[in-house]
Amino acid sequence: MNTRELTYVKAFNEGMHQIMAEDPDVFLIGEDVAGYGGVFHMFDGLLTTFGDKRVKDTPIAEQAIIGLGVGAAARGLRPVCDLMFMDFIGVAMDQIFNQAAKMKYMFGGAVSVPLTITTAGGAGMSAAAQHSQSLEAWLAHIPGLKVAMPASPYDAKGLIVGAIRDDNPVIVVLNKKMLGVKGPVPEELYSIPLGVANIVCEGDDVTIVAIGRMVIEATKAAQALGEQGISAEVIDPRTVQPLDIDTIVTSAKKTNRVLIVHEAVQFGGIGAEISSQVQESAFDYLDAPVTRLAAPFAPVPYAPILENAYVPDAARIVAAARQLVERS
Amino acid sequence: MTETLAPNVTYGPPEGYAAGVTRELVLDLHRRMVRIRMFEESAGKLVESGDMPGFLHLYVGQEAVAAGVMSVLDDVDQITSTHRGHGHAIAKGAEFRPMFAELYGKTTGYCKGRGGSMHIVDMNRGMLGANAIVGGGIPIAIGAAFAAQYRGDGSVAASFFGDGATNIGAFHESVNMAAVWDLPVLFICENNGYAEFTAQGNHMRLDDIAERANSYGIPGVVVDGMDALAVRAVAKVAVDRAKRGEGPTLIEAKTYRYFDHQGIKGMRIPYRDPAEVEAWKERDAIRLLEVIGTERGLATPEDFAAILAQTETDIADAIEFARSSPDPDPADILDDVYTV
16 A cells, blocks of 8 residues: 555545545534534545535534434434534433434344544643543443544544444544644555554563553653663554453563553543453463553643643653563 | 415414315324324233333323324334334334334344333334433434435434423424424424423423424424324425425424323322313314214214224234243343444
8 A cells, every 4th residue: 555644633534535435425514524624624625525415514512413413324324423522522422322322222233323423532732621531431331332542643544434334333532632643644545443452562571551642652651661671562452442352461461561541530441441351361460460540530630730740641651661560 | 374384383283274184094093093092001001010011101192193293204204202102103103013022022022122112113114213311312303304315315304202302402402403404304392281290381481382493493383282183284284394395393282191101000199180181181182083084974983993993903912922922032132232
């Protein structure tokens, strides 16, 4: 495949263009997705290319946006419904967790809901408590939903295509601090299946499972650790639901130490689930307790100094990984 | 009344709405209503006796609304329903066997025993599902209407909900969006006067919920929800409007729930005056249609009796089918969480 450097947001945008060109059943609705191209310009050019029948600005009405997607998906279309900021998901939650997630099951398999919800999560921009959250554990807890969190330009394109081709409701959580991150992206249309983790770099001494933007920080940390003689393996689950626990457990059995890093608050986060499953499957292999590095149990603060203290970074990942390795 | 409704509230069905009523139509509406009522009364008794699990929100009293609207819809037209959804399913053509089997929690049920009373679905009949969240089906209906508009297939959608649901955000968001996009959808408010146990006067300032249509720039119509012919006439105008691409209509059908919010027993708390209940029963929808049909010489008491007898036979057959159907296997509990 012909590959070149693209930003995260341009890679996502290219995926949208290519999947919409491929499948006439795909349409996009949301607040300011058409004329403005989405607040982060992830939908730039779609209106011009595909017209106002397939790319539509909506009223500010998150429940109706998602509900319309649910109904249209149940009728066989492939809606992409944008929620702008992940924090707004609460307004639409009934349609997501009671309707989209459950229709297949409670209707005895009679209906599929191939709905994709796009949104942007994550802290680090002084956007404060209602524009910065990472709520993936909330969604991953609901049977019937899938949750993808692309952590590279390659994945931003491949996962949006994978989500739209998937026959289930999928929430694709872009990270707004990664929009300008560059990386290699093939020109062709390709799809990343949901539920397959990415081993970002291989190592022998410690496994770092990182979610979303923390993959970038973990990768930096792995380089620093390497310079200190510690070989870290970084795993990006890509989707937290379904969770590719096999790849994580295999790595845990090799390195014997596991550190989990996410931006969401630690209590009840995905790290708790991964930790529990690792100790259930690899207890005898572990040389140290499975450890989590995540946000404290507080809303995301505004002041840069507070927000920096709130979100894990490479330096803290290095320190936590060193503690694990030095313990045994 | 003109063919196209003005963007404000009108009262009652179009003039001369009952002219040209045929024997076939009278019997069709009667059959739909009788099938609903007898199903509900049988199901209510079966739950009451402990033979069937779960609990039921019975539709008895409101039959004219489902029958009237469904008589102008085809299988390709989609509906979304409520926790009080048996009537909508039956009027849309759902069969007794898989309905009873679902209530009994059997594999032969509409949802293979996964959904029960509040989640009856029949995709072949355009029954896009009952819904246990008040207002939850309204946004889904505009999605079905969007799909119809997107494909240009000429079908419409209808969402049924109660007076209580018009206070929830999903209603306002959905009606507004449907109005902005001229979606081919009917919003059918079955105003039975009570949001569960709370009287309308205690949950909104309005007497006529159809007035809410003014907020969205679409037509609102108040209709007698005990008169199936009147409901049908109003629904026909709304369907025609939707099919012409002119957008949604809000129809408020004034009706009444004979039983409690839930179950077949009498009132557990005295939230309704028994005289009020009796007054509404005086205008019972099935009897009203029988009177119209016989007075006009379109049908005889024997015709109506035959519909009752056939329905009784069908119900007995369906209950036997449901009881003798296999239970679901707990080993299959994870099936259909996802489409694979």
